[in-house]
Amino acid sequence: MKFQFTEENLNRIEAAKRKYPNPLAAVMDTIYIAQEQNGYITDEVMEEIANVLSIDKVNVLSVVTFYTMYHTKPVGKYHIQVCTNVSCMLRGAYDIWEGVREKFDLDNMHVTQDGKFSLEEVECMGACGYAPMIAVNEDFFENLNKEKVFEILDSLK
Numbered sequence: 656m657k658f659q660f661t662e663e664n665l666n667r668i669e670a671a672k673r674k675y676p677n678p679l680a681a682v683m684d685t686i687y688i689a690q691e692q693n694g695y696i697t698d699e700v701m702e703e704i705a706n707v708l709s710i711d712k713v714n715v716l717s718v719v720t721f722y723t724m725y726h727t728k729p730v731g732k733y734h735i736q737v738c739t740n741v742s743c744m745l746r747g748a749y750d751i752w753e754g755v756r757e758k759f760d761l762d763n764m765h766v767t768q769d770g771k772f773s774l775e776e777v778e779c780m781g782a783c784g785y786a787p788m789i790a791v792n793e794d795f796f797e798n799l800n801k802e803k804v805f806e807i808l809d810s811l812k
């Protein structure tokens with residue numbers, strides 16, 4: 656089925672476009688809105704984003720595939736991103752990564768059967784000074800160890 660933005664989201668996109676000198680600059684806002692509506696960004700969603708912004712689809716694709724905050728596959732209710740880049744790795748990120756993988760019996764970019772959790776190994780998320788860190792949806796958690804991560808994850812309903 657063809658993806659179409661809701662009327663409300665089209666209004667949000669128009670408001671985003673007004674913030675910038677050209678429609679291309681509103682691509683990140685628009686992808687974000689699309690992801691909120693659809694859950695993840697498919698080829699059809701990218702086509703519609705390009706359509707509403709009157710830009711080339713490749714401009715959408717390049718942004719979607721660059722930033723880890725955009726998903727091209729379905730994710731769980733809680734999408735867990737574990738940074739294993741240098742600063743986090745040196746401070747125990749792989750202990751966290753392996754711990755979470757074992758806890759949920761999940762591989763990278765997989766979702767638990769109940770759809771509650773998904774897991775992704777990511778590169779630096781810009782919180783190196785507080786390494787190691789994870790993100791759950793849009794929340795960052797920093798200065799972690801495996802035990803603290805499990806406490807966070809166990810608190811998610």
Ligand code: FES
Binds near residue numbers: 738739781
């Ligand atoms: S290396 Fe993990 S946030 Fe930068």
